[in-house]
Amino acid sequence: MAFYVVAMPQPEFARWLAHEAGPASTPTTPQAQEGMHLFTASGCGACHTVRGTSATGGIGPDLSHVGGRLSLAAATLPNDEAAFARWIKDNQHIKPGNLMPPYGIFSESELAAVSNYLAGLR
Numbered sequence: 242m243a244f245y246v247v248a249m250p251q252p253e254f255a256r257w258l259a260h261e262a263g264p265a266s267t268p269t270t271p272q273a274q275e276g277m278h279l280f281t282a283s284g285c286g287a288c289h290t291v292r293g294t295s296a297t298g299g300i301g302p303d304l305s306h307v308g309g310r311l312s313l314a315a316a317t318l319p320n321d322e323a324a325f326a327r328w329i330k331d332n333q334h335i336k337p338g339n340l341m342p343p344y345g346i347f348s349e350s351e352l353a354a355v356s357n358y359l360a361g362l363r
C-alpha cells in the first residue's frame with residue numbers, strides 16, 4: 242500500500258483536519274444529485290460512510306471527502322472522474338482480491354453520475 246505524506250504549517254493542518262472531520266458536501270448539480278441517489282440506492286452505503294447521509298458502512302473507506310484526496314485506492318489511481326468510473330466498474334483488475342465487488346450494473350451515464358458525485362465530495 243502506498244500513500245502520500247504532505248507536510249504543511251500547523252495552522253493549515255488544523256484547518257484541513259477540521260474540514261476532514263466535518264460532514265460531506267451536498268450535491269448541487271442534477272448530475273451529482275443523480276449520482277448521490279444511485280450511490281444510496283445501489284448498496285454502496287453498506288460498506289462506505291458518507292457523513293450526513295444514510296451511508297454509514299464501515300468495511301470500506303469513509304468517502305465523505307474522497308474527491309479531495311491526492312489519489313484513489315492507496316495511490317493506485319489518480320483522483321478524477323475517469324478513475325472513479327474505472328474503479329467502480331473494474332476494481333478487481335486494478336487491485337485483485339480487494340473487498341469491493343465490481344459494479345457492472347450502471348449504464349455509462351449512471352457511472353458518470355456516480356463518479357461526478359464522488360469527485361465533488363471534497
Ligand code: HEC
Nearest residue numbers: 283284285288300301302313314315329339340341342344
Ligand atoms: C462489500 C463492500 C463494498 C461495497 C458494497 C462497495 N465498496 Fe467501495 N470499497 C470497498 C473497500 C473494502 C474498498 C477499499 C479497497 C482497497 O483499496 O483495498 C473500497 C474502495 C472504494 C473507493 C476508493 C476509495 C479510496 O479511498 O480511494 C471508492 C471510490 C468506492 N469504493 C466506491 C464505491 C461505490 C460507488 C460503491 C457502490 C456502487 C461501492 N464502493 C460499494 C468496499 C465496498
